[in-house]
Amino acid sequence: MSPQDVIIDMKGITKRYGFGDTESYALRDFDLTVKRGEFIMIMGPSGCGKTTLLNIIGLLDKPSLGAYFLNGKEVGRMTEQRKAKVRAKKIGVIFQDFNLISHLSVLDNVVLPMTYAGFTKTHRELQADKVLEKFHLQEKEYYMPYQLSGGQQQRVAIARSLVTNPEIILADEPTGNLDSRSSRIVMEELKEIHSEGNTIIMVTHNPALTVYATRVINMLDGQIDTDIKTVEDDDLPQPVKIHFRQRNVLKEVKEALSGKGEEKEEKK
Amino acid sequence: MALLLRTHYRLARESIRKNRTRSFLTCLGIAVGVASIILIMSLMGSINNVISAQVKSMGADLIVIRPAQHVDAVESVIDGLTASNRYMTSNLTLTDAEVIAGLDSVAGVAPIAAGVATLRAEERTIPTANVIGTSTELARVQNLKLSNGIFLSDKVENSAVIGKALSLELFGTGTEAVGKTFAMGEEKFIVVGLLEETEDPINFNNVDFDNSVFVRADYLKRIGLNYQVQQIDVRAENTGALSKLSEEIGDLLNSAKNGDKNYEILYGDLISHPAGSMFMVVSSMLTVVAGVSLIVGGIGVMNILLVSVAERTREIGIRKAVGASSMNILMQFLFEAMILSVGGGLLGLILGYVIAFLISIVTPFAPFISWQILGVSVGTSVVIGILFGMYPAIKAARKNPIESLRYYR
Numbered sequence: 001m002s003p004q005d006v007i008i009d010m011k012g013i014t015k016r017y018g019f020g021d022t023e024s025y026a027l028r029d030f031d032l033t034v035k036r037g038e039f040i041m042i043m044g045p046s047g048c049g050k051t052t053l054l055n056i057i058g059l060l061d062k063p064s065l066g067a068y069f070l071n072g073k074e075v076g077r078m079t080e081q082r083k084a085k086v087r088a089k090k091i092g093v094i095f096q097d098f099n100l101i102s103h104l105s106v107l108d109n110v111v112l113p114m115t116y117a118g119f120t121k122t123h124r125e126l127q128a129d130k131v132l133e134k135f136h137l138q139e140k141e142y143y144m145p146y147q148l149s150g151g152q153q154q155r156v157a158i159a160r161s162l163v164t165n166p167e168i169i170l171a172d173e174p175t176g177n178l179d180s181r182s183s184r185i186v187m188e189e190l191k192e193i194h195s196e197g198n199t200i201i202m203v204t205h206n207p208a209l210t211v212y213a214t215r216v217i218n219m220l221d222g223q224i225d226t227d228i229k230t231v232e233d234d235d236l237p238q239p240v241k242i243h244f245r246q247r248n249v250l251k252e253v254k255e256a257l258s259g260k261g262e263e264k265e266e267k268k
Numbered sequence: 269m270a271l272l273l274r275t276h277y278r279l280a281r282e283s284i285r286k287n288r289t290r291s292f293l294t295c296l297g298i299a300v301g302v303a304s305i306i307l308i309m310s311l312m313g314s315i316n317n318v319i320s321a322q323v324k325s326m327g328a329d330l331i332v333i334r335p336a337q338h339v340d341a342v343e344s345v346i347d348g349l350t351a352s353n354r355y356m357t358s359n360l361t362l363t364d365a366e367v368i369a370g371l372d373s374v375a376g377v378a379p380i381a382a383g384v385a386t387l388r389a390e391e392r393t394i395p396t397a398n399v400i401g402t403s404t405e406l407a408r409v410q411n412l413k414l415s416n417g418i419f420l421s422d423k424v425e426n427s428a429v430i431g432k433a434l435s436l437e438l439f440g441t442g443t444e445a446v447g448k449t450f451a452m453g454e455e456k457f458i459v460v461g462l463l464e465e466t467e468d469p470i471n472f473n474n475v476d477f478d479n480s481v482f483v484r485a486d487y488l489k490r491i492g493l494n495y496q497v498q499q500i501d502v503r504a505e506n507t508g509a510l511s512k513l514s515e516e517i518g519d520l521l522n523s524a525k526n527g528d529k530n531y532e533i534l535y536g537d538l539i540s541h542p543a544g545s546m547f548m549v550v551s552s553m554l555t556v557v558a559g560v561s562l563i564v565g566g567i568g569v570m571n572i573l574l575v576s577v578a579e580r581t582r583e584i585g586i587r588k589a590v591g592a593s594s595m596n597i598l599m600q601f602l603f604e605a606m607i608l609s610v611g612g613g614l615l616g617l618i619l620g621y622v623i624a625f626l627i628s629i630v631t632p633f634a635p636f637i638s639w640q641i642l643g644v645s646v647g648t649s650v651v652i653g654i655l656f657g658m659y660p661a662i663k664a665a666r667k668n669p670i671e672s673l674r675y676y677r
Contacts, residue, residue, distance in 0.1 A: 060589060060669045081593050088591020099586045099673065103286060115275050116591040160590065 006072075007167060007199055008034035008057060013066035015052050015222070026052040027063070028222040036167075037236035039194045040201045041210050044219035050203045051172055053219075057201060058091050058170045059083045071167070088117040092161025094171040098153040100145040100160075106132070107141040110160045117164050131159045135189065151182025158189055162198075169193065171202040175209065187212055197237045272596065273603075280604035283576065291608060294565075294572045298612025298652060299619055301562030302645045306620025308554045309644065311627070313636030319472050322411075323536075329375070330409065331502040331514050332472065333368075333521070335360055336532040359530045360497040362401070362485050367520060368502055373513055376405035376503040379485050380473055383495030387481065388451040389438045397434060399452065400475060401485035401495060409501045410473055417446040417461035420484055429461035433478040453491035457483065473499060510535045562648065566656035569608050573601060573660035584664055585672025598665035605657020606650065613649025617642065 015027040026049040034040060042050050055061035056068065059075060068075045070086070078086070092113070100109045110128040119127070132138045135155045145153055154174060161169055171190070175183035183206075191212050194200050202213075210216045214231035217224055284291040323330065335358035365379035381401035387394045406412065407419035414429070421427045428450075430438070435445040445462045466477045488495045504513050514533045521531060577584070584597055624635035 055670055058589070081595065084588070084591055084593030084596070087589070091591075093589050095589075095673070099582075099589070101583050101586055103282075112587070113590040115272075116587075116593070116596060118272070164591075 005035050006033055007036050007070070008032065009069040009072075010057075011067045011069075013056065013063045013068060015049070015056065015061070016064040025049075025222045027056070030066070030223060032217075032224070034168075034199060034201065035233060035236065036199055037194075037197050037214075038199055038201075039190075039212060039214045040217060041213040041215070042201065042203045042217045042219060043205070043207065043210070044225070048219040049222040050219055054170050054172050054201065054203055057168070058093055059087050084116065088113050089164050090167045092164070092166040092169040094154070094157050094161050094169065094174045096173040096176040098145070098150070098157045098177070100153055100156060102145055105142050105144060106137065106148070106156050109145065109156060110163050112160060113164045128159075128163055131163050132156075135159050149182070150178050151185055154178060154182070154186050155189060158186065158193075162193065167199060169198055169200045171200065173203055173205065175204070175206065183209075195237050272599070276596075276599045276603040277607075279600050280607050283580075283604055284607055287576075290572060291611075294568050294608050295612035295615055297565035297568035298562070298609050298649055299565075299616035301558055301565045301652075302613045302616025302649055303620035303623065304558035304561060305555065305648065306617055306641060306645055307624050307627075308551050308558060309641045310620065310624045310636045311633055312551050313638060313641070314628075314633040317634070317636055318632065322471055329504045329507050329510070331504060331510060331517065331533060331535045333360065333364075333500040333502065333517065333531055333533050335498070335530060358496045358498055359525065359528065360500060362489075362497060364521060364524060365403075365485070365497070365500050367524065368500065368517055371513070371516055371520070373505045373509045374502055375505045376403075376408065378403050378405035378409050378501040378503075379497055380406070380475060380499040380501070381485050381488055381495045381497045382475070383488060383493040385452050385491070385493055387438055389448070392438055392440070394434070394438055397438075398476060398480040399488070399493060399495070400480050400482045401488035401493075402482055403485060405503065406473075406482070406501070409503060410471065410475075410477075412466070412477065413464040414461045415443070415464045417459070419461050420482065421460055422484075424458065424460055426455055426457045426487065427460040427484070428457040429463060429482040430459050431463050431476075431478040431480050432465045434481060435459075435462055452481075452483075453493065455487070455491050457481075473501070562652060565612065566609070566652040569605055569612075569653065570656040570660060572608070573605055573657060574663070576604065577601060577660050577664040580664075581667060581672045581675040584667050585669045585675065588667075588669035589673060594665040597667075598661045601661035601664045602654065602657045605661065606653040609649045609653030609656070610646065613645055613652075616649070617645050620645075 010030060010032040013027050013030040013032075014025065017024050017026060030049075030053070032053075042053065044050055052061060056063050059070075059078075062076075071090070075083070100106075101112070104112075107125065107128055110132060111124045114124040114127060129138065129141070132141060135158065137152065137155060137159065140148060140152065140156075145156070148156065154177075158174070161171075169190075174190070175186055178186060187209060190200060190202070194212075194214075202209075204210075214236060215227070215229045217228075218226040360379075362379055362381060365377050368374060369377040379402055383399045383401070384396050385399045387397045400406075402420075404420045404422075407414070412419060415432075417429070419429050430445055432442050436442045438450060439445050439448050443462075445459050447459065449456055449458050451457070463477055471477075502513070502517065504510055514535055518533055521533075522529070525531075587597060588594075621635055621637070624633070627633060628635050
């Protein structure tokens with residue numbers, strides 16, 4: 001495993017709430033290493049720290065102790081401004097209750113992260129168009145969120161999380177508010193995204209969904225209880241992202257070649 | 269960055285459009301404040317214009333000597349409010365006028381010695397009439413027109429000139445006052461001239477010509493009237509000698525009053541400057557009141573924005589989660605405040621001028637528009653927007669995204 005394959009590296013992460021008698025731990029000395037292309041499902045009882053973990057990974061929360069390296073950069077040293085930029089460009093978030101902005105159209109909602117990532121308006125709308133097309137929502141572009149079903153809303157939210165081509169997608173019980181049919185559609189979408197090489201970290205209460213995962217982590221009291229990998233590291237989907245922007249093909253071929261070379265060396 | 273600014277502007281506009289009534293009422297608060305400032309400034313400007321037009325029409329050969337108070341601005345405002353007649357403090361005398369008249373290159377001198385006296389005619393009595401002791405020169409200096417007779421006479425003993433409104437009151441006629449007599453103190457006066465109705469109730473002499481009676485200055489002493497020399501108008505022989513002449517007058521008065529410099533010598537544009545006049549006091553008071561209403565409008569903006577921030581807590585959470593920085597959120601709400609207050613400012617600008625125009629129909633004021641006034645109104649509303657938008661915007665920017673996402677309304 002080459003170092004650039006590690007996308008998230010957490011060491012001794014502790015999140016403490018309250019002081020003295022009211023002190024409680026959401027996360028306790030938590031270590032986690034995530035590789036590019038993994039589809040991780042995090043399970044566990046309520047209050048075991050799943051959501052806190054997602055918030056810390058998504059740079060919305062700060063750990064009380066410990067070090068968190070995202071793409072090899074320590075997050076603790078980033079300014080708030082920088083973190084916001086990273087959130088806009090590198091991290092996509094999907095919530096249980098969709099969290100679309102109710103007074104913005106589907107298109108405007110999808111465009112939102114790109115606005116903060118600093119893309120031009122034309123670029124934003126072209127890209128949003130393409131992503132919505134992928135989710136078969138193109139004809140719903142100018143609908144308002146309340147005109148859509150729950151499943152459709154969640155797919156819009158997924159489209160929003162993907163629009164900036166992020167490296168990590170964080171999903172907090174994305175199927176929690178959906179019926180089983182919509183759930184399946186959403187999970188199939190996520191599966192497809194994953195097969196294209198995206199890293200997905202998803203919190204769920206539904207054990208049936210673990211079939212989609214390449215790694216299942218059970219949490220208990222802010223620590224890892226069990227950590228099962230169902231797919232070998234080498235079999236993880238190739239990190240070929242959906243590219244909307246014109247690519248520098250030559251540069252990418254070079255990178256791909258050198259990347260392969262390193263892997264072979266490591267195997268030997 | 270410019271891209272983001274445009275986005276902020278668009279977001280703010282959308283949010284304002286969504287709450288039309290609310291936003292309009294907030295704008296109205298600012299508009300009232302700005303409108304009153306515009307109104308006051310435009311009226312002040314028009315008063316200045318009227319007076320400077322008068323000064324121009326009289327030619328540029330005029331020097332005006334006024335009593336001055338060397339006190340600070342606040343004190344003079346208080347003085348203006350408490351003293352019934354601020355010229356009570358004048359230390360100019362009729363003797364000064366006589367001495368100045370003796371100077372070379374002085375073509376004429378008109379002192380304005382104002383007092384109040386009881387006038388008795390055959391049938392009517394006016395207990396408090398304005399009496400102005402002056403000289404024949406005043407008619408030239410102020411460009412007074414007479415409908416009948418002449419403006420005072422050295423040949424006719426106890427001659428007087430009367431304003432039209434006062435004539436109507438005293439004699440019951442606005443046309444045939446010449447030749448009539450009235451008593452003032454122990455003396456009898458004969459009217460030798462009747463003034464035409466003036467179109468300039470505002471003038472640099474600060475005299476209400478329609479409601480005054482004019483006699484020669486030396487008569488005032490004789491009838492034992494209490495008077496104050498509120499101004500001395502001096503006409504120079506030629507325009508070029510103005511500054512030299514004003515220096516001469518300065519030296520003269522300086523020695524006459526032993527260096528007690530309680531007067532000012534003005535010529536050219538300075539005459540039209542109504543510093544020290546009652547207008548200044550009134551307008552500064554009105555400006556303060558308008559300022560207060562602007563602050564109230566600003567609080568309205570702040571209030572509405574705080575409501576907006578509370579309503580949109582969840583939206584703020586979502587925006588932060590998908591990558592908005594605190595600065596982005598701050599700017600979004602600051603823009604909203606700015607649009608509200610600048611919109612209110614523009615509305616107030618229009619409102620102020622409409623009111624000024626309506627006033628101009630019934631009064632001699634002409635609405636006065638200048639870049640300064642436009643600048644002041646737009647500038648004030650921008651400042652108000654930033655000042656009162658800052659707190660809600662900071663409050664929005666500081667919201668914790670995790671807690672905001674949990675927020676349901």
